[in-house]
Amino acid sequence: MENREENMQMLQHAAPATVKWSQYLIDGHLKSWDGEIEQVYSPMGQVSNDGKFSRTYLGESPLLSSEIGLEALTAAKKAYNNGRGHWPTSAASERVEAMQKFVELMETKREEVSTMLMWEIAKNKSAAFKEFDRTVDYIRDTIEEFKELQRRGSHIASKDGIISQIRRGPLGVVLCLGPYNYPLNETFCLLIPALMMGNTVVFKPAKYGVLLLTPLMEAFKECFPPGVVNIVFGRGRTLAAPIMKTGDVDVLALIGASNSSNALVEQHPKLNRLRQVLGLEAKNPGIIFPDADLDLAVKECINGSLSYNGQRCTALKILFVHKSVSQVFSKKFADAVDQLTLGHPADNTTLTPLPERGKVEAMEDYIKDAEEKGAKVINNNAGRLDDTSFFPAVLFPVSTDMKIYHEEQFGPVVPIVEYDSLEEVMDCIADSDYGQQCSIFSAKEDTIASAVDNMVNQVCRVNINASCQRGPDYLPFTGRKDSAVATLSVHDALRSFSIRTVVASDGGQSKLVGSVVSSGKSNFMTTDYLL
Numbered sequence: 001m002e003n004r005e006e007n008m009q010m011l012q013h014a015a016p017a018t019v020k021w022s023q024y025l026i027d028g029h030l031k032s033w034d035g036e037i038e039q040v041y042s043p044m045g046q047v048s049n050d051g052k053f054s055r056t057y058l059g060e061s062p063l064l065s066s067e068i069g070l071e072a073l074t075a076a077k078k079a080y081n082n083g084r085g086h087w088p089t090s091a092a093s094e095r096v097e098a099m100q101k102f103v104e105l106m107e108t109k110r111e112e113v114s115t116m117l118m119w120e121i122a123k124n125k126s127a128a129f130k131e132f133d134r135t136v137d138y139i140r141d142t143i144e145e146f147k148e149l150q151r152r153g154s155h156i157a158s159k160d161g162i163i164s165q166i167r168r169g170p171l172g173v174v175l176c177l178g179p180y181n182y183p184l185n186e187t188f189c190l191l192i193p194a195l196m197m198g199n200t201v202v203f204k205p206a207k208y209g210v211l212l213l214t215p216l217m218e219a220f221k222e223c224f225p226p227g228v229v230n231i232v233f234g235r236g237r238t239l240a241a242p243i244m245k246t247g248d249v250d251v252l253a254l255i256g257a258s259n260s261s262n263a264l265v266e267q268h269p270k271l272n273r274l275r276q277v278l279g280l281e282a283k284n285p286g287i288i289f290p291d292a293d294l295d296l297a298v299k300e301c302i303n304g305s306l307s308y309n310g311q312r313c314t315a316l317k318i319l320f321v322h323k324s325v326s327q328v329f330s331k332k333f334a335d336a337v338d339q340l341t342l343g344h345p346a347d348n349t350t351l352t353p354l355p356e357r358g359k360v361e362a363m364e365d366y367i368k369d370a371e372e373k374g375a376k377v378i379n380n381n382a383g384r385l386d387d388t389s390f391f392p393a394v395l396f397p398v399s400t401d402m403k404i405y406h407e408e409q410f411g412p413v414v415p416i417v418e419y420d421s422l423e424e425v426m427d428c429i430a431d432s433d434y435g436q437q438c439s440i441f442s443a444k445e446d447t448i449a450s451a452v453d454n455m456v457n458q459v460c461r462v463n464i465n466a467s468c469q470r471g472p473d474y475l476p477f478t479g480r481k482d483s484a485v486a487t488l489s490v491h492d493a494l495r496s497f498s499i500r501t502v503v504a505s506d507g508g509q510s511k512l513v514g515s516v517v518s519s520g521k522s523n524f525m526t527t528d529y530l531l
């Protein structure tokens, strides 16, 4: 247990100044709320002499009412005005300018946003700053991709006697809900392309990771016309459900759990009107073949299963190891897990506290259930440190009757399953409700070739001798079954938030079409090139 203490040193760091946030953004106005509020606490805290853990206080945020949520929807509807509003019909250059101004203002808030992100969700310091920088890059890349899309839409075709111009048009009012594990990046990966394409948005931050967004509220107000982006704070069931019930939402954009998105979709009275852009849960498997480089596999599986404590939708959440190497792999893996350190995110430790209430208990439940059914925790340091800190547990051998075999743990418990034939693994993947990614580990060409061909129609990304991940952001990010609806990436998200729209006429109208285009009076019928 000596090692355990060495690997868990929660040094104290000064928390940022508390933020008592009371505003929300509707119709271009930052309004003040004097109703119910939520006290915001960090997952980091202190243990007093009597052994009681208390979380560090970070501030407060509004718990807005359903009425305010509906007011935000009304503002978004008004700004969209059935596709005839200023923003959905604006020149592409105007949207580019607004987004450029926004990203410039955002960059001035790097320190504030990243630091609060670290304190609110316990993402280590370098990852918190990386999340900010990656988001800024994503916005800049989205602007460039949007310009390219506009350039392509500036072409007028003439074929089979028909003159036509094709552009992508907005879909309408978007309800945007982000996750707590990437409260900035994943949320903005929905919000930014939705806005860029001319939609209007009601955006509600996740349950954790709220205060970090407050330094950006002024920038949203300043850069976008009234009603184009409306930001509300509070509980999903109070705000999102009544908004969906109106039937006025055209796109549900959500990164989170499928049961949340299903519950919201069910509220919508006009299902064919509703588009869904969803990034959902997954149970990405790592498959270690007998001919794998085990040291490389261990390194990648540690990174894949435990970076940000396993709280990534792309995390490796189950490891299948061939029987011939399972003992060696499990030992190496368990030893490597015990070498990790759990500490304060400001010290950049790999492992950090867990923001979700009840998460430590949930991890303990998985272990209890697996132990009762025959698995063992095979690393020495596993287990609870305090109310929010849990050193990862490696469970071996895990079998099909255990909860951890099927459920997404989204946390620091790593199940290892021993397999004899690849068919057992393929059955598990086929039976699973998820289909996002997988990682395959082998040093042999034949094994990789056959594994790739077996996997590509089960998941949407196969990683060879590497952990699963979303990035780089130009790659399509999607999933089968309960893991996603639609595709995200710099390129794809602009398409997911828009629809192809054609203006056409027969050749007899060419003179008229030409004069409309050259008059510069239409923002759609233009051949201007956005450079």
Ligand code: G3H
Pocket (backbone or CB within 6 Å): 181, 182, 186, 311, 312, 313, 314, 468, 469, 470, 471
């Ligand atoms: O939570 C899911 C994220 O999309 C994972 O992204 O692979 O970059 O950590 P990542």
